[in-house]
Amino acid sequence: MMEIQDALRKKEIWAIGGGKGGIGKSLITGNIGIHLARLKKQVLLVDADLGGANLHTTLGIGVPEMTLSDFLNRRVEHIRDVIIPTGIPNLSLISGAQDFLDAANPNFAQKTRLLRHLETLEADYILLDLGAGTSFNILDFFLFSDHGILVVLPEPTAIENAYRFIKSAFYRRFKRVVSDPHIKDVIDAAMDQKNSMGIRTPHDLIERVKTMEREVGEVLELEVAKFRPKLVVNQVRTKMDIQIGFSMKSACQKYFGINLEFLGYVEHDDCVWQSIRSKRPLAVEYPFSRPSRCIERIVHNLLRKEQMTMSMLY
Amino acid sequence: MMMKRVEDLNFYELLEVDPGASSQEIHRAYERIRKVYEPNSVALYSLFTPDETETIRARIEEAYRTLIYEDNRVRYDAMLRAQGAMPEPPALPPQRTGPARTGRTGAPPAPERRPAAEPPPASGPSTPKHDDIASVSQLVGEFTGPAIRLLREQRGKDLRAIADITRVGMRFLEYIEEEDYRKLPARAYVRGFLQLYAKALGCDPERLASDYLKRYDAAMNPPKK
Numbered sequence: 001m002m003e004i005q006d007a008l009r010k011k012e013i014w015a016i017g018g019g020k021g022g023i024g025k026s027l028i029t030g031n032i033g034i035h036l037a038r039l040k041k042q043v044l045l046v047d048a049d050l051g052g053a054n055l056h057t058t059l060g061i062g063v064p065e066m067t068l069s070d071f072l073n074r075r076v077e078h079i080r081d082v083i084i085p086t087g088i089p090n091l092s093l094i095s096g097a098q099d100f101l102d103a104a105n106p107n108f109a110q111k112t113r114l115l116r117h118l119e120t121l122e123a124d125y126i127l128l129d130l131g132a133g134t135s136f137n138i139l140d141f142f143l144f145s146d147h148g149i150l151v152v153l154p155e156p157t158a159i160e161n162a163y164r165f166i167k168s169a170f171y172r173r174f175k176r177v178v179s180d181p182h183i184k185d186v187i188d189a190a191m192d193q194k195n196s197m198g199i200r201t202p203h204d205l206i207e208r209v210k211t212m213e214r215e216v217g218e219v220l221e222l223e224v225a226k227f228r229p230k231l232v233v234n235q236v237r238t239k240m241d242i243q244i245g246f247s248m249k250s251a252c253q254k255y256f257g258i259n260l261e262f263l264g265y266v267e268h269d270d271c272v273w274q275s276i277r278s279k280r281p282l283a284v285e286y287p288f289s290r291p292s293r294c295i296e297r298i299v300h301n302l303l304r305k306e307q308m309t310m311s312m313l314y
Numbered sequence: 315m316m317m318k319r320v321e322d323l324n325f326y327e328l329l330e331v332d333p334g335a336s337s338q339e340i341h342r343a344y345e346r347i348r349k350v351y352e353p354n355s356v357a358l359y360s361l362f363t364p365d366e367t368e369t370i371r372a373r374i375e376e377a378y379r380t381l382i383y384e385d386n387r388v389r390y391d392a393m394l395r396a397q398g399a400m401p402e403p404p405a406l407p408p409q410r411t412g413p414a415r416t417g418r419t420g421a422p423p424a425p426e427r428r429p430a431a432e433p434p435p436a437s438g439p440s441t442p443k444h445d446d447i448a449s450v451s452q453l454v455g456e457f458t459g460p461a462i463r464l465l466r467e468q469r470g471k472d473l474r475a476i477a478d479i480t481r482v483g484m485r486f487l488e489y490i491e492e493e494d495y496r497k498l499p500a501r502a503y504v505r506g507f508l509q510l511y512a513k514a515l516g517c518d519p520e521r522l523a524s525d526y527l528k529r530y531d532a533a534m535n536p537p538k539k
Contacts, residue, residue: 160360203319247350247357250330254320254370255361310346 013118013126014302015048015145019161021132023153024234025049027282028266028295029129030058034283035299037090041124044083046094048141049131050106053096059086060279064095071117072110079117088284096129111137115144134161134168142169143176147302148229149263152248154241159248166229167191170202170256173223178216183209202256227258230307232298233265241265245308262308264298266291320370324399325377325390333391333400337382338479341516344378382516384470457517457525459493465515466491480510487511490526495533504530 016029029045036043047055047068056064066082076082083092106114118126128145130138142148148169152162174187186208190199199205202224210217233245245262252260267290275282283292301307318327326333329343350357351370358367380386394400455461466476477484486507489497498504505523512522 154356156356156359159356163359163361201319243349244357246346247355250347250350251358251361253330254323257318 011121011123011126012147013128013145014147014149015128015130015142016149016151017130017138017142017165018151018158019132019134019165020153020158021052023151023158024266024272025132025151026055026058026129027272027276028149028151028232028234028298029127030055030281031283031292031295032299032302033091033125033127034059034088034281035296036125037088038283039299039303041090042122043091044094044121044123044126045086045091046118046126046128047096048128048138049096050137051131055129056093056095057279058276059088059093059281060284061086061093061095064093067095068114072106072114079114079121088281092123106137111140115140118144134165136172139165139169139172143173149232150229150260151232151234152244153235154233154237154244159244162231162248166252166256166258166260167202169229170224170227170258171205173227174205174220177219177223178209180213180216183212183216186212202258224257225259228261229258230261230263230302232263235268236265237268246310263301264294264308266294266298320366321373323373324394325381328373328377329381333394336479337384337516338513340378340381341513344374344382344516347374348378378516382469457512457522458529459491459526462511462515462522462526463491465517469515471514476511476514479514480507482507482510493529493533495530501527501530501534 014032016025016032018025026047026049033043033045045055045059047053049055050068053067056062061084064084066076066084068082070076071079071082079094082094084095085091086093128141130141142165150162150165152158168191171187171191175184178184178187186197186199187205189195189197190205190208193200197208199208206217206220206224209220231245231248233241236242242265245265249260249262252258269289269291271286271289272282272291275285278285282289283295286292320328326335329340329347331340331343335343348371349355351367351374353364353367353371355367362370380390391400466473473484473487476482476487480487486498489495490504490507490511498507505527508523508526509519512519515522
């Protein structure tokens with residue numbers, strides 16, 4: 001019995017990203033956190049959007065006194081010292097860097113220290129709110145976590161960025177498991193869509209690596225099977241919009257060979273911007289609104305390790 | 315699991331169905347996946363070039379045409395098995411067109427397999443070749459009662475099989491084919507029956523139903539003077 005309890009207590013780190021800015025990453029992170037906290041889980045939100053932190057705002061907290069930059073610049077010794085309460089039971093926050101320009105681009109040592117400290121923190125769930133873009137820091141946070149969640153909007157721009165994000169994360173993961181510099185070069189080259197080697201898809205890349213070194217290619221194949229990002233479609237207005245989640249799942253399977261899990265969707269509703277305007281979290285201000293219910297369902301899917309199925313649509 | 319490129323996926327993988335899927339499941343999967351890969355599909359944006367999407371679409375059509383017709387599917391399964399791409403004791407229930415309750419979900423009944431991989435039966439009018447079927451369905455044009463019957467016969471299905479899939483009484487299916495409108499129930503029910511029938515045949519339910527009901531209306535509600 002104790003063992004089961006221990007297993008349940010195991011900390012999980014989730015990262016929420018998506019490539020494009022303004023698609024609701026912070027909002028979804030904050031509200032997932034609130035729903036988890038209501039289920040009596042100890043939750044720590046980390047605003048890893050170092051250049052444009054505003055997770056605290058979606059939670060209705062003013063500019064915090066202690067932020068990540070205090071930690072990154074060693075004004076405090078341990079990351080524990082920058083944790084602030086949110087006023088919601090079981091939910092605490094590490095706010096993003098506010099002041100320093102260099103905090104947006106931590107160097108390798110700072111990033112390693114941050115990740116190392118995150119691992120030591122006590123919580124049931126640590127949620128990382130990632131910034132926009134596909135910079136190495138963001139990708140590394142994404143790959144560091146136990147579960148990576150991608151947010152998209154049902155629009156070409158957001159979808160394009162999501163695919164770019166998946167591709168970048170994917171290839172960065174590849175690069176971490178190979179040591180041969182020649183193979184690393186091939187992976188770098190493959191990132192360029194117009195590469196001269198004719199590598200278009202991850203499949204082409206693996207085939208290519210296999211001709212160089214068979215075992216390494218097989219290791220990469222294993223990595224493909226292990227990479228299972230999750231997808232949330234935000235601001236859906238129609239059933240067709242929800243359908244995009246299933247379509248992206250199919251496309252990822254066929255293009256990347258990866259299993260994208262369609263975790264859920266969040267309906268578009270004016271109450272979301274009203275809650276942002278009033279600087280009060282959606283799940284607190286409008287707990288029974290449709291978007292809030294959608295996020296609740298996402299949390300349940302996450303906890304039960306389930307995903308959307310077609311039959312849920314009808 | 316080996317990673318495959320899209321061109322190397324077999325028809326079941328391409329349509330994302332189980333090799334034991336019923337024809338109705340295959341039809342549904344096809345309808346869904348066809349939408350995913352339609353030109354300008356937003357979910358594919360930036361991932362596939364238009365040419366690649368076109369290739370995938372063509373493969374999906376081919377997969378559907380192969381798997382939806384019993385004879386073609388039997389031949390295709392045999393080919394997959396010969397390549398070792400499909401497990402030898404087939405996951406297919408002995409009667410794919412049988413009622414759903416004895417279908418895939420329940421314990422599969424005794425494996426009295428059809429003479430599956432035997433040489434393609436060359437005789438008999440009920441085993442038309444792939445090309446014949448395609449041409450007939452193009453020829454149909456309008457879905458009249460006799461046209462629907464012809465289509466059903468081309469699929470090698472009897473009324474009983476359709477009744478099992480659709481759960482519509484054989485009697486009504488017969489009236490539909492005979493265009494015996496007066497014996498059919500109210501129009502709304504007929505519409506539902508037609509859509510189920512269309513799905514079982516792998517036709518567009520909306521088109522079949524509206525075609526048929528046009529004739530139905532003309533006969534049942536002649537325009538008032």
